[in-house]
Amino acid sequence: MMHLLSIEPLTRDEIERILDRADSFAEVSGREIKKVPALRGRTVVNLFYESSTRTSSSFDLAAKRLSADVVSVRSAGSAVDKGESLKDTIQTLSAYDPAAIVIRSPHVGAAELVTRWTPAAVVNAGDGKHEHPTQALLDVYTLRHKLGSLEGRSIWIVGDVAHSRVARSNILAFRKLGAEVTVCGPPTLLPRGIEALGCKVAYNLDDGLAGADVVYALRMQRERMTEAFVPSLREYAERYQIDGRRLQPRQILMHPGPVNRGVELAPEVIDSPQAAIAAQVQAGVVVRMAVLYELLAHDPEPASGQADLSQRLTPQPA
Amino acid sequence: MSALSRMPAAPADLLVTGAHVLDPRTDLDRRIDVLVRGGEIAELGEGLAAPEGVETVDAGGTHLLPAFVDPHVHLRVPGQEHKEDIETGTRAAAAGGFCAIIGMPNTAPPIDSASVLRSVADLAGVHARVPVGFLAAATVGQRGQSLTEMAELRDAGALGFTDDGLPIASANMLRRALQYQKLCGGVVALHEEDPTLSGEGVMHEGAVSALLGLAGIPSISESTMIARDAAIAAYEDGRIHIQHLSAEASVEAVAAAKAAGVRLTAEVTPHHLTLTEEDVRGLDTAMKFNPPARAESDRLALLEALRDGTIDCLGTDHAPHAPHEKEVPFEEALMGTTGLETAFAALNTFLIEPGVLPLGLVVERLTAGGALFGLPVPRIAVGEPANLALVALDRVWRPVEAGYESRSENSCFHERELRGRVLMTVAAGAVAYRERTFALSAA
Numbered sequence: 073m074m075h076l077l078s079i080e081p082l083t084r085d086e087i088e089r090i091l092d093r094a095d096s097f098a099e100v101s102g103r104e105i106k107k108v109p110a111l112r113g114r115t116v117v118n119l120f121y122e123s124s125t126r127t128s129s130s131f132d133l134a135a136k137r138l139s140a141d142v143v144s145v146r147s148a149g150s151a152v153d154k155g156e157s158l159k160d161t162i163q164t165l166s167a168y169d170p171a172a173i174v175i176r177s178p179h180v181g182a183a184e185l186v187t188r189w190t191p192a193a194v195v196n197a198g199d200g201k202h203e204h205p206t207q208a209l210l211d212v213y214t215l216r217h218k219l220g221s222l223e224g225r226s227i228w229i230v231g232d233v234a235h236s237r238v239a240r241s242n243i244l245a246f247r248k249l250g251a252e253v254t255v256c257g258p259p260t261l262l263p264r265g266i267e268a269l270g271c272k273v274a275y276n277l278d279d280g281l282a283g284a285d286v287v288y289a290l291r292m293q294r295e296r297m298t299e300a301f302v303p304s305l306r307e308y309a310e311r312y313q314i315d316g317r318r319l320q321p322r323q324i325l326m327h328p329g330p331v332n333r334g335v336e337l338a339p340e341v342i343d344s345p346q347a348a349i350a351a352q353v354q355a356g357v358v359v360r361m362a363v364l365y366e367l368l369a370h371d372p373e374p375a376s377g378q379a380d381l382s383q384r385l386t387p388q389p390a
Numbered sequence: 391m392s393a394l395s396r397m398p399a400a401p402a403d404l405l406v407t408g409a410h411v412l413d414p415r416t417d418l419d420r421r422i423d424v425l426v427r428g429g430e431i432a433e434l435g436e437g438l439a440a441p442e443g444v445e446t447v448d449a450g451g452t453h454l455l456p457a458f459v460d461p462h463v464h465l466r467v468p469g470q471e472h473k474e475d476i477e478t479g480t481r482a483a484a485a486g487g488f489c490a491i492i493g494m495p496n497t498a499p500p501i502d503s504a505s506v507l508r509s510v511a512d513l514a515g516v517h518a519r520v521p522v523g524f525l526a527a528a529t530v531g532q533r534g535q536s537l538t539e540m541a542e543l544r545d546a547g548a549l550g551f552t553d554d555g556l557p558i559a560s561a562n563m564l565r566r567a568l569q570y571q572k573l574c575g576g577v578v579a580l581h582e583e584d585p586t587l588s589g590e591g592v593m594h595e596g597a598v599s600a601l602l603g604l605a606g607i608p609s610i611s612e613s614t615m616i617a618r619d620a621a622i623a624a625y626e627d628g629r630i631h632i633q634h635l636s637a638e639a640s641v642e643a644v645a646a647a648k649a650a651g652v653r654l655t656a657e658v659t660p661h662h663l664t665l666t667e668e669d670v671r672g673l674d675t676a677m678k679f680n681p682p683a684r685a686e687s688d689r690l691a692l693l694e695a696l697r698d699g700t701i702d703c704l705g706t707d708h709a710p711h712a713p714h715e716k717e718v719p720f721e722e723a724l725m726g727t728t729g730l731e732t733a734f735a736a737l738n739t740f741l742i743e744p745g746v747l748p749l750g751l752v753v754e755r756l757t758a759g760g761a762l763f764g765l766p767v768p769r770i771a772v773g774e775p776a777n778l779a780l781v782a783l784d785r786v787w788r789p790v791e792a793g794y795e796s797r798s799e800n801s802c803f804h805e806r807e808l809r810g811r812v813l814m815t816v817a818a819g820a821v822a823y824r825e826r827t828f829a830l831s832a833a
Contacts, residue, residue: 080601157714157717157718158718158719159717159718177719179719179720179721179722180602180603180604180673180719180720180721181602181673181719181720182719184673185673185718185719200603200604200719200721201603201604202602202603202604203603237603240601240603263599263600263606264595264596264599264600264606264608265595265596265597265598265599265600265601266600267597268597268598268600268601269600269601
């Protein structure tokens with residue numbers, strides 16, 4: 073694998089290889105010193121054109137726990153603010169010879185574009201409303217730990233599918249691992265043609281949510297109301313909010329964060345034992361370590377000369 | 391003043407021998423020699439000899455067609471000369487086998503006054519390799535608020551009116567333009583799109599946009615506006631032309647209007663006949679144009695409509711853009727593909743050779759666009775001005791390797807292997823283009 077741009081082209085084997093590797097890094101995260109020298113001397117650029125808390129911080133931590141040097145660039149206060157094009161920014165950053173560029177952009181296909189302008193490995197940390205592949209990987213990682221396997225499981229993705237890159241990546245990843253996926257939301261927020269991704273479409277939670285193994289709620293942004301996608305957040309919450317009445321005791325509740333308390337999720341379910349939201353965040357670091365490792369470590373720099381996995385996983389002397 | 395402008399050019403004296411001459415309008419479809427004297431077709435016949443001082447072009451079995459007329463070209467003058475100018479744009483036209491083109495007014499500033507129109511026509515009189523006519527804006531600044539001085543623009547040579555690039559969103563504004571048309575004439579050409587339905591859309595709304603997470607432009611954005619505007623044209627007995635049809639529902643709207651006797655004509659581009667939403671999957675910004683490439687069912691409906699005459703003509707919507715306007719994320723990229731230099735080859739490669747459309751029909755539709763705006767139809771007949779395209783149907787080439795006469799390279803066929811190459815173009819009696827590697831033998 074050269075880059076991680078989307079879930080779409082990945083095979084089930086490739087996904088499972090990343091998840092297995094993430095398991096091996098989970099052990100590292102349990103240590104006192106959470107660091108291995110796998111990427112020592114190599115540079116990872118985190119380029120974020122959109123605000124982000126968990127994705128940017130977990131990529132930052134993931135790269136640091138692999139001993140890479142990390143440069144974080146945000147659009148605010150950078151040359152991007154001064155009108156520099158994406159191409160020029162990438163070519164400038166590439167002059168530092170990074171091993172990987174992690175990019176979050178409001179534009180569909182931005183990560184793929186970046187691959188044309190840099191020799192570095194590129195990781196898509198979210199491109200517009202297209203895909204957010206590492207979110208999908210950490211979600212399937214979380215579910216594999218909770219359920220053992222996704223094969224034959226029923227997963228409902230609820231809410232604003234139209235504006236969600238998480239929904240697209242997750243539908244694809246869940247399907248590749250054998251789960252049945254239903255998307256449910258107001259018809260105005262379900263894109264025409266979404267069935268092409270291999271999911272079913274429902275407009276009412278009553279049409280089968282109770283039978284789901286996993287309930288995956290999406291963030292409902294307040295702007296959607298002013299854009300006339302829904303009449304009011306009140307009515308949205310009335311019909312689509314996951315609350316203690318709708319969530320079954322045996323179900324797993326997931327959410328990509330940040331949560332709008334009282335909109336897509338009722339407060340009581342956020343703190344319920346069914347909620348896997350904190351586990352998702354924890355998984356974020358080890359899965360992103362696995363992704364960076366997958367892209368970079370199999371191709372060791374001649375200078376470092378340490379290709380052996382066990383050696384790379386040896387704790388680094390403080 | 392004349393409606394068409396071109397640089398001064400010497401009338402051609404040529405004998406084209408050994409060409410397969412095809413003109414559906416004059417029932418020519420055989421190997422015959424064509425003699426051009428003083429820019430006019432002087433003689434058609436077998437075994438013609440070149441008179442003194444006449445150059446002989448040995449066509450070697452290639453096809454000699456009436457040259458094409460493009461009713462829809464963006465020449466970008468004034469104001470956007472970094473994309474194209476009159477010289478490069480008309481060189482591209484000549485290289486594509488076109489003997490006349492019609493320029494669109496969505497320039498910066500728009501061609502919305504007689505003084506701007508005269509200035510671009512004057513430039514064309516110095517730089518244009520093939521005759522150029524212009525449509526003027528229908529509304530001032532193409533802002534849809536007030537009519538341009540249509541009568542004066544017509545006197546200054548405007549072939550018609552359009553806010554192309556943008557729809558005339560207000561039904562009343564179109565009604566006023568069609569009322570004023572009774573005074574001054576001039577077809578009103580319409581870019582049909584309901585901005586409230588298109589929204590922020592950047593591609594066809596369908597399965598591929600759902601997968602990519604891109605905002606879609608639904609086909610009803612186009613078809614509902616055609617239905618609305620056909621009703622307005624019927625009410626005012628106006629003459630309208632629907633530009634660049636893209637959707638099956640639009641074809642149905644045009645067919646219904648024609649059946650009801652509305653005076654409307656319609657155009658389609660080579661790219662809408664050959665590409666679909668699937669071609670956008672890779673997010674190549676050269677595939678971003680408006681209206682967008684739609685579903686396969688839409689493409690098939692367009693083909694059928696071109697075949698049965700519901701769609702009257704082909705137009706390229708040649709829309710050059712500079713690299714920095716296209717080497718950006720898909721959503722940011724400007725809409726448009728160049729088309730003049732690839733039009734015939736794309737049609738030949740993807741439609742004529744596979745047997746989807748006959749060559750004669752494509753030639754008829756490629757030469758029909760000008761007449762809708764009052765220009766003469768190129769014909770291969772004795773006494774007609776020489777408007778000829780010599781074309782090698784089996785010549786294989788790739789635009790990315792061949793390069794372009796146009797200043798811009800944003801062709802949706804950039805990387806494709808195309809078959810069919812224009813070897814020579816004679817426009818309004820003068821040689822406007824010769825392919826560089828084409829061998830000539832002197833008389």
